[in-house]
Amino acid sequence: MRTRTLTATALLALALTACGSPDDTVNTTPKSAAPKAKEAPSTTASSAPPAEKKAATVGDTLTLKGMEDGEQLDVTLKQWLPTAKGADEFNAPSEGKKWVAAQFELVNTGTKAYADSPQNGAQVADAQGQRFQSYFGEIAAGPQMASDLNLPKGEKALGWILFEVPKNSQIVSAQFAMNSGFSDQTGQWTVK
Template identity: 30%
Template sequence: MRHVASALLMSALAMGVTGCQSPFGGPAAGAPAAGEEARHGRVPRAASLDEKSGRGALWVGDAVDVDGRRFGEHLRVSVVGQVDPAVTADSVGSAASADTDVTAGTRRLAVDVAVVNTGGRPYDASRAGAWAVDEKGRRHRPVASAPLTTGRILKGNIIPAGEQAQGWLVFEVPEKTRIVRLQLALENRSLDWQLSFPPSR
């Protein structure tokens, strides 16, 4: 396993945040009260990063430590799963063959993200930004979604100290687009988890 490394904290690079916005800059329907979605869980080990540049090859299953701008702010962020296509639970068994909320000519995919607050104070995850990046370098923001067949959506902004928030970030992309990585925005850099979503056939 890789050794623990640190990176600078995520800054507010996403759009303005409201009470119904999910962590990492994506809107979420019916976001819960602070801490409602936080869950206890085993803290994953962090991946190695180049300490000067903050860069390294991160893959699904890898975690990275993130240090905040304020004293006592520490996170461990990991990507633990991916699914393509992403199917909402309420569409299963319906007459429609696909989700009715999906825009024509697009598909939805999702990435399962876990955020563990390893620090000593609550953390406001709305300060982060996330994008699915395609092979042409275009970035796609998370979209609002109902719970998926694979689990619930990542919701809530405030993660209490010692707690974990985990859920799916959903992205809507053109049908033939190949998504190659998940990018999390940091204060003056970014961290990229390599993904392997194939284009639709």
């Protein structure tokens, strides 16, 4: 009987670890479309269908939590460039590639300072599902995001994050995650 109990316990533990972290999420719901506090049930039946969840796009803000207690950012994809130009003749994509860029605004809404290299937590995906990490280069659109960010609570940081992708790639989404991409929450925006 003891062997069965130990076997059942071992199988349960194995099943729980195989499922991955239950906290891993991809947030695509903009802050303005986030569910409101639970309201008292309505006494009248509604004939309207439930509202569809709006996917985040350029201009939308997503609230993301970091790995440590007190780490939280409101992240806005301010602008999207499907073709980014180098700041000068020395900054250009490799042959057969193009640059795309996302301008992010990070507002520290947590209770502690946020220190990170934001480019490490950003990536884009094309229509085929290929994903691309950030790339360092200067673009004509404006300054890049600080690579060694130390953001006090209540303050914001604004900057461009650059990506080098194949010329024929059609980028369809941009993602951002805190803690150099290691946090459990990832924000995702649809781009064109």
